[in-house]
Amino acid sequence: MTSFSDLNLDPKVLKAIEATGYTTPTPIQAGAIPPALEGRDVLGIAQTGTGKTASFTLPMITRLGKGRARARMPRSLVLAPTRELAAQVAENFDNYAKGSRLKKALLIGGVSFKEQDMLIDRGVDVLIATPGRLIDHFERGKLLLTGVEIMVVDEADRMLDMGFIPDIERIFEMTPFTRQTLFFSATMAPEIERITNKFLSNPVKIEVERQNSTSETITQILVEHTPKAKSMAAKDKREILRAIIERDSAKADDPLRNAIIFCNRKVEVDVVAKSLKKHGYNAEPIHGDLEQSHRTRTLDGFRDGSLKFLVASDVAARGLDIPNVSHVFNFDVPSHAEDYVHRIGRTGRAGKLGTAYTLATPADGKYLDAIRSLVKADIPKGENPWTPPGGGNAAPATREEEDDKPRRTSSRTRSRSKPKSEDAPPVEAPAQVAAVEVRHEPAPQPQQRNDTQQNRNRSRGGRGRNDRDSGPRVVGLGDHVPTFIELSFDERRDEA
DNA sequence: AAAAAAC
Numbered sequence: 465m466t467s468f469s470d471l472n473l474d475p476k477v478l479k480a481i482e483a484t485g486y487t488t489p490t491p492i493q494a495g496a497i498p499p500a501l502e503g504r505d506v507l508g509i510a511q512t513g514t515g516k517t518a519s520f521t522l523p524m525i526t527r528l529g530k531g532r533a534r535a536r537m538p539r540s541l542v543l544a545p546t547r548e549l550a551a552q553v554a555e556n557f558d559n560y561a562k563g564s565r566l567k568k569a570l571l572i573g574g575v576s577f578k579e580q581d582m583l584i585d586r587g588v589d590v591l592i593a594t595p596g597r598l599i600d601h602f603e604r605g606k607l608l609l610t611g612v613e614i615m616v617v618d619e620a621d622r623m624l625d626m627g628f629i630p631d632i633e634r635i636f637e638m639t640p641f642t643r644q645t646l647f648f649s650a651t652m653a654p655e656i657e658r659i660t661n662k663f664l665s666n667p668v669k670i671e672v673e674r675q676n677s678t679s680e681t682i683t684q685i686l687v688e689h690t691p692k693a694k695s696m697a698a699k700d701k702r703e704i705l706r707a708i709i710e711r712d713s714a715k716a717d718d719p720l721r722n723a724i725i726f727c728n729r730k731v732e733v734d735v736v737a738k739s740l741k742k743h744g745y746n747a748e749p750i751h752g753d754l755e756q757s758h759r760t761r762t763l764d765g766f767r768d769g770s771l772k773f774l775v776a777s778d779v780a781a782r783g784l785d786i787p788n789v790s791h792v793f794n795f796d797v798p799s800h801a802e803d804y805v806h807r808i809g810r811t812g813r814a815g816k817l818g819t820a821y822t823l824a825t826p827a828d829g830k831y832l833d834a835i836r837s838l839v840k841a842d843i844p845k846g847e848n849p850w851t852p853p854g855g856g857n858a859a860p861a862t863r864e865e866e867d868d869k870p871r872r873t874s875s876r877t878r879s880r881s882k883p884k885s886e887d888a889p890p891v892e893a894p895a896q897v898a899a900v901e902v903r904h905e906p907a908p909q910p911q912q913r914n915d916t917q918q919n920r921n922r923s924r925g926g927r928g929r930n931d932r933d934s935g936p937r938v939v940g941l942g943d944h945v946p947t948f949i950e951l952s953f954d955e956r957r958d959e960a
Numbered sequence: 961a962a963a964a965a966a967c
Contacts, residue, residue, distance in 0.1 A: 545964075545965080546964065546965080547964095547965080572965095573965065573966055573967085574965095574966095577967090594964095594965060594966090595965070595966090596964095596965045596966040596967090597965080597966065597967095598966095599966075600966050600967070603966095622964090625963085625964085626963075626964050626965070627964085627965085628964090628965075631965085728961070728962060728963085729961080729962060729963085730962085730963075751963080751964090752963065752964050752965080777962085777963060777964085778962080778963055778964080779963070779964065781963090796961090798962095799961060799962070800962090803963095
């Protein structure tokens with residue numbers, strides 16, 4: 465078994481790792497760090513929770529150790545899809561770069577440019593950014609990416625989901641082709657494949673399975689409910705949610721200590737958070753419409769335990785590393801099956817046990833099917849601890865007056881009936897997220913490139929990035945005008 | 961049916 469000390473990392477980095485208490489690299493770290501240190505491109509196929517972040521920060525710090533940043537010319541660049549993820553990478557970087565003199569800047573939206581500008585002006589070794597803000601800085605002429613030696617794309621599949629791929633391509637094209645690229649994605653969708661073929665050069669491909677501690681430690685439970693009317697679904701689910709919270713808080717083993725409650729829509733996040741608060745629960749919402757400072761504060765509160773219930777949109781579904789989350793609730797069944805895996809992966813982390821509830825109504829059938837087929841397993845059904853007043857679950861409507869309210873109004877917080885949190889024995893059967901195949905492919909063949917000329921002539925203006933494999937035809941950087949510069953603002957906007 | 965990311 466390798467240990468970090470076998471990995472040729474900078475002694476100062478090793479010291480910082482030691483201080484964190486880790487001794488053994490995770491599979492993605494063991495696979496990615498050695499080639500990354502050699503300067504090779506790396507294609508890492510790994511989920512969050514596999515130690516992915518350290519697998520690029522550690523070699524980056526080591527490799528950047530020598531050399532010095534120049535004003536406005538960062539030496540490395542890390543791209544992350546959300547502000548929170550970027551901030552998390554920055555934190556990780558701070559931890560491991562303690563002993564070094566490396567300067568870093570975090571470029572994310574929602575905060576002022578001023579401070580970010582100042583840092584860039586002084587020169588940074590590491591730039592950690594979300595695509596939008598990075599491009600904004602670039603457009604203002606505050607930033608040159610021609611000095612980037614190492615570029616990291618984290619959570620590429622999520623970037624794809626969020627429509628960032630064109631931005632990512634533009635950013636790739638602003639950096640020198642001589643850069644080293646470390647590229648991470650949980651899946652290899654065709655579009656991701658295309659990007660990696662285009663921008664990675666003879667990468668070392670490392671594919672690791674979802675960490676056991678994630679899948680095997682999560683108890684998944686499906687709670688089904690048939691509302692008397694469709695419009696009652698949300699209200700009923702809020703009742704069910706509280707009933708489960710009450711029941712599981714009182715459990716002897718693996719009791720509920722805290723929870724992330726995922727909703728599909730931002731308005732629903734607000735409604736559920738408000739409703740929980742109204743019922744005396746310590747809950748706060750988090751989603752993209754909230755001010756960044758508020759988002760940060762809320763997340764910090766949840767991390768340090770002062771906030772017990774985080775009601776979240778999918779902004780918090782992926783990548784966020786929050787240890788000690790005992791429960792995850794899918795208040796809504798996610799409409800993208802992969803999001804299910806990401807959401808429930810927020811619990812059961814670092815070897816701890818976790819419970820993931822999914823509240824479903826008959827309308828969710830086809831999404832549940834998609835989830836079942838993705839995880840290649842059934843989600844065990846658990847008991848619904850809430851009984852609607854005056855009747856069974858599937859009984860015909862008797863309280864129509866409540867149902868007929870317009871949707872907006874009825875989804876406002878009006879929940880009032882006390883949950884009947886009888887001690888229905890929790891029916892739990894452990895389910896596992898299907899393991900992803902493990903494949904280590906240390907050295908795939910070089911890509912065959914013979915379309916250099918076509919690439920060069922493409923209307924988007926970027927020269928073919930693949931020229932790298934077919935000889936030193938591209939000389940220097942001067943002939944390359946970043947694509948987005950050639951487009952007007954309107955064109956850029958229309959492209960998006 | 962949506963979320964996220966730039967002013």
